[in-house]
Amino acid sequence: MRKIAIIGGGQAGMPVAFGLLEKGYEVAVYTNRTPDQIREGRVMSSQCMFANALDVERRLGINFWEDECPPVEGIGFALPDPEKPDTKAVDWSGRLDRVAQATDQRIKMPVWLEEFEKRGGRVVIEDVGIAEMERISNEYDLTVLAAGKGEVVRLLERDPSRSPFDKPQRALALTYVHGLEPTPEYSRVSFNFIPGVGEYFVFPSLTLSGPCDIMVFEGVPGGPLDRFRDAQSPQEHFERSVSFLQEFLPWEGDRARNCELTDDQGYLAGSFPPTVRKPVLTLPSGNIVLGMGDAVVVNDPITGQGSNNAAKCAQVYLDSILERGEQPFDRQWMESTFEKYWEYANRVVTWTNSMLLPPTPQALALLTGAEKHPRLAHFMANAFDHPPVLFPAWADLTEAEKLIQAKAQEPVTA
Incomplete structure (x- = not known):
């Protein structure tokens, strides 16, 4: 033995x-x-x-949590309009073939x-x-x-x-909440990208007090989303989370109108270099x-x-x-x-x-093209389960254009 x-x-x-x-x-x-x-x-x-x-x-x-953990059924992507920050320049979602879970x-x-x-x-x-x-x-x-x-x-x-990278690329924070309004049609990881500011994504989870949602904040160091380092209490951390959404992502702020921190240990802030x-x-x-x-x-x-x-x-x-x-x-x-x-x-x-760097032409083509082509949105969503399928398209504009064209020609099924 x-x-x-x-x-x-x-x-x-x-x-x-x-x-x-x-x-x-x-x-x-x-x-x-x-x-x-x-x-x-x-x-x-x-x-x-x-x-x-x-x-x-x-x-x-x-x-052990297969039956009680809320399902994550899809992936969504939103990019605010720089001219009209309260609207989305890009907005799409795709269903996962098999649900994800967060415990x-x-x-x-x-x-x-x-x-x-x-x-x-x-x-x-x-x-x-x-x-x-x-x-x-x-x-x-x-x-x-x-x-x-x-x-x-x-x-x-x-x-x-x-x-x-030899230093952190983002100031990171987590906020576990109850009471977030669900997304329409199906649950998802909702990604929001704000160029020059950072990223916010949120998804359903299971915590000690039952079903919840996990807010994840990724702030460009020194920017308006780098706001959690000196929060003095769980409530202050929570309030800074919601105020950011209300200011920069109003559609996410609307979902968070009635939410609250899951517990006094349901938050985190820090940073590390990949x-x-x-x-x-x-x-x-x-x-x-x-x-x-x-x-x-x-x-x-x-x-x-x-x-x-x-x-x-x-x-x-x-x-x-x-x-x-x-x-x-x-x-x-x-x-x-x-x-x-x-x-x-x-x-x-x-x-x-x-994803921590300014987007390449091929990344922009894929992330924006998914709004126009539902089969591409479905492909991009399911790539989170096995990211190597993104290549070579993610690394090469010609390959990205080939992928977009191929997905555009696929029939859309119910």
Whole structure:
């Protein structure tokens, strides 16, 4: 029986832990908070998971919120008219072929940790630094670093060839609310892009107090949406959220007229640079640790891919560990495992990073063309489930024009 240690009890590490446990491995998960501390703490993310990522959880039998989580049935896109800010210059939406879901990680992660122990896994509550990793890596056949935050993550070397930004590109904020007016026809992730100011998107979710919506604010640093850093209270954070919508996105402000914060921990503000790190950490002893999930690829949330990437990374790593059998988990295997994931993730990173920059001609053609062509809107919406399908069109104007023409000729079905 091989022994695997996973440092980090989140969206990337836990599916690997469950999958290995199911196959008879001895698995320990190291995390620095108890389930109750997570439940009582601040919200952690804006996770909207699309169907392919949810399938990873379904295969493992850990999709416990399937029936109670509100569905996310589509994607919408709006661009304000610069001449008439209270109207939309571009406005379209497309249905997802399979619904997405967003479950507050304060619900999800405690249940996963408790269920993991019930199934025979070992959960260790401990702050893990270099000394602890040395000890753990001596005790286990493989140590995986799946924690996305903290000093230990920064021990992984940044890969400059895959990390074009060296500082945060957006000032980020989350606001969990009850009482938001639903979108007409079907629920969706409603994206709003304001050139030079930033982005706002919102979608249904499930939180500790029931169904809610998660507001996500992405402000250009120093601009009018960079307004949350010095908020002194949960209510002040909430009020700044609503006032921004009323001023810059009045159609979203109308939806928020009767909403309120879900709870005093239902908000977050901060920033980080999108970063890709090299996947192998060499400890002072010479022992090696494999990084995964946000520890090695952290995207800006602008395309909503963080939790989706984590789940897909988990599937690649789980398969690779199982395929390795009794062979050693050496550096070459670690690097090869990461590169298998990077074959997928590099397209997601390219797409996400491009959304933080002024739009290219091909991006504008696709995002505006979707208003005219319903089949293109449907394609763009479902690309969130598997972003590589956007390429080569997202990177090449000629290819984008070919895609638009092809979608324009497809029959529109009910």
